Amino acid sequence: MRLVPSPIRSLDQELTRRARWVLLGTVVGTLLLYVVPYGGYVAYPLLLLSTLAHETGHGITALLAGARFDSLQMWADGSGVAVWSGAVGRLGRALIAAGGLVGPAVAAAVGFVLGRDPRRARSGLWVVAVVLAVLDVWVVRSVFGAVFVGGLAVGLAIVAARGTPGTVQVVTVFLAVQLALSVYSRGDYLFVPVAETSGGPMPSDVAQMAQALWLPYWLWGALCGLFSLAVVGFGLWSLMREVVRVDRAGT
Secondary structure, three states: OOOOOOHHHHHHHHHHHHHHHHHHHHHHHHHHHOOOOOHHHHHHHHHHHHHHHHHHHHHHHHHHOOOEEEEEEEOOOOOEEEEEEOOOHHHHHHHHHHHHHHHHHHHHHHHHHHOOOHHHHHHHHHHHHHHHHHHHHHOEOOHHHHHHHHHHHHHHHHHHHHOOHHHHHHHHHHHHHHHHHHHHHOHHHHHOOEEEEOOEEEEOHHHHHHHHHOOOHHHHHHHHHHHHHHHHHHHHHHHHHHHHHHHHHHO
């Protein structure tokens, strides 16, 4: 008797194989946005996405450290600030500062892992949409930030609810690539002592780490950068390992 592959399993395998081309196409397409005329207008929301991941990283780390996530603000120039409160000690303050620096990389790695499978990708988009909706009501305290975060939450919920398996996977991998690339494109922030925001200048995250744990701010920036690259590398390796596994299983 000849075994016939399940149509659902065959579809999942095809979507997993497609992930490599989704990944390559997304990287190339994103890089083109910065060289083609008016591409910057399309890239602008991607800048805001990395800011959101950065500030949310601060807030989530604060909660994990036993502090309170008081507010999150975002401005049209792409800057933002997360405000927290609580007695967490020197180490806690340093970890909260680092949480924003590595937040985009961690989110990218999770996106790559979820992007291996359309069903997990759909569940992941639902979780992100719900978390963003809660944040929008709970801590976002700027009009611009509220509109952006709320719009992103609605958009991801629509994709999760109505998108085909292929669309869900493409969106998940696309967002992961944007966050991964922001680790490089905004890497200069790891080596500055002062952050310039629409709310005024303030000590950068690495400067706050240096104040809490001593040692030069640039050393903490380098360590956070290396950690981010390692996390993103793990996510990419996880995605491509699944593609290779499916390829071998199909031969």
